[in-house]
Amino acid sequence: MADLNFYSGTMDCGKSTLALQMDHNHRARGRVGRVFTSHDRAGTATLSSRLGLSVPAIEVDDTFDFWQFTVGELTHGGRIDYFVCDEAQFYTVEQIDQLAKITDELAIDIFAFGILTDFRTKMFPGSLRLTELADRVNTLQVEALCWCGKRATHNARTEDGVMVTEGEVIVVGDVDAPERPARQVGYEVLCRRHHRRRMTAATAQAAALSPDVLPFE
Numbered sequence: 001m002a003d004l005n006f007y008s009g010t011m012d013c014g015k016s017t018l019a020l021q022m023d024h025n026h027r028a029r030g031r032v033g034r035v036f037t038s039h040d041r042a043g044t045a046t047l048s049s050r051l052g053l054s055v056p057a058i059e060v061d062d063t064f065d066f067w068q069f070t071v072g073e074l075t076h077g078g079r080i081d082y083f084v085c086d087e088a089q090f091y092t093v094e095q096i097d098q099l100a101k102i103t104d105e106l107a108i109d110i111f112a113f114g115i116l117t118d119f120r121t122k123m124f125p126g127s128l129r130l131t132e133l134a135d136r137v138n139t140l141q142v143e144a145l146c147w148c149g150k151r152a153t154h155n156a157r158t159e160d161g162v163m164v165t166e167g168e169v170i171v172v173g174d175v176d177a178p179e180r181p182a183r184q185v186g187y188e189v190l191c192r193r194h195h196r197r198r199m200t201a202a203t204a205q206a207a208a209l210s211p212d213v214l215p216f217e
C-alpha cells in the first residue's frame with residue numbers, strides 16, 4: 001500500500017532539505033523515484049536547499065499532467081517506487097488529485113513538501129487539496145523563529161523592507177537574513193501576533209529606537 005504524505009511548515013524550516021534526504025534514503029535502498037519541483041529559487045528544474053545541496057528535478061508547470069507522465073514512464077518499461085514533490089503549494093488542485101490517484105491506482109509513494117499559507121495568510125490551493133487528501137500531514141519539527149523568539153507560523157512578504165499584504169500570490173523569493181539584506185521583494189517568517197501587527201524585525205527595531213514610541217513588548 002502506497003501513501004500520499006504531505007510535509008508542511010513555514011518558509012526556511014527545512015522542507016527542501018528533508019525532500020533531498022528522503023530522496024537520498026530511498027535511493028540508497030535501491031528504490032527508484034522521480035523528483036519534481038516548481039519555481040525553485042535556484043532556477044528551473046532544480047530542487048535546492050539552503051544548506052547548499054541541490055538535485056535536478058522535473059519542473060511542474062500548470063500544464064504538467066502527473067497521471068499522463070507516470071503512465072507514459074511505466075508503459076515504456078520504467079520503474080517508479082516514489083515521487084518527491086517540492087514546492088507543492090504551487091501545484092494545481094487537479095495535479096494534487098492526480099497524485100492521489102497515482103498513490104491509489106499505481107501504488108507509488110508520494111512525499112510532497114510545501115508551505116501552507118501565502119503572504120496574506122490564505123491557503124495555497126495545492127496545499128489545501130493536499131491537506132484534504134493526504135494519508136499523513138506532517139509539520140516539520142525544525143521550527144523557524146520569529147524575530148521575537150516565538151515559533152514562526154506565518155510567511156510575510158516585504159517590499160523594500162516593508163511588509164505588504166497585497167500583490168501577486170506567486171513571487172519567487174528568499175527570506176532576508178543579515179548576510180542577505182532586504183531586497184525589493186523578500187520574505188520573513190513571523191509569529192501570528194507579529195504578522196497581524198505587520199511587525200517585521202526591521203519595523204520592530206525602528207520602533208524600539210524611536211524616542212516617540214513607548215515600549216510595546
Ligand SMILES: Nc1ncnc2c1ncn2[C@@H]1O[C@H](COP(=O)(O)OP(=O)(O)O)[C@@H](O)[C@H]1O
Pocket residue numbers: 009010011012013014015016017018048049050051142144
Ligand atoms: N548556515 C547554516 N547552518 C546550519 N543550518 C542552516 C544554515 N543555513 C540554513 N540552515 C538550515 O536550513 C533550513 C532551511 O532549509 P531549506 O530546506 O532551504 O528550507 P525550506 O525548504 O523549508 O524553505 C533553516 O531553517 C536552517 O535550519
Ligand SMILES: Cc1cn([C@H]2C[C@H](O)[C@@H](COP(=O)(O)O)O2)c(=O)[nH]c1=O
Pocket residue numbers: 010011012015016039040041114115117118119120155156157169170171172173174187
Ligand atoms: C509566502 C509566499 C512564498 N512564495 C514563494 C517564495 C519562495 O520562492 C517559495 C517558498 O519557498 P521555501 O522553499 O518554502 O522557502 O514560495 C510565494 O510565491 N508567495 C507567497 O505568498
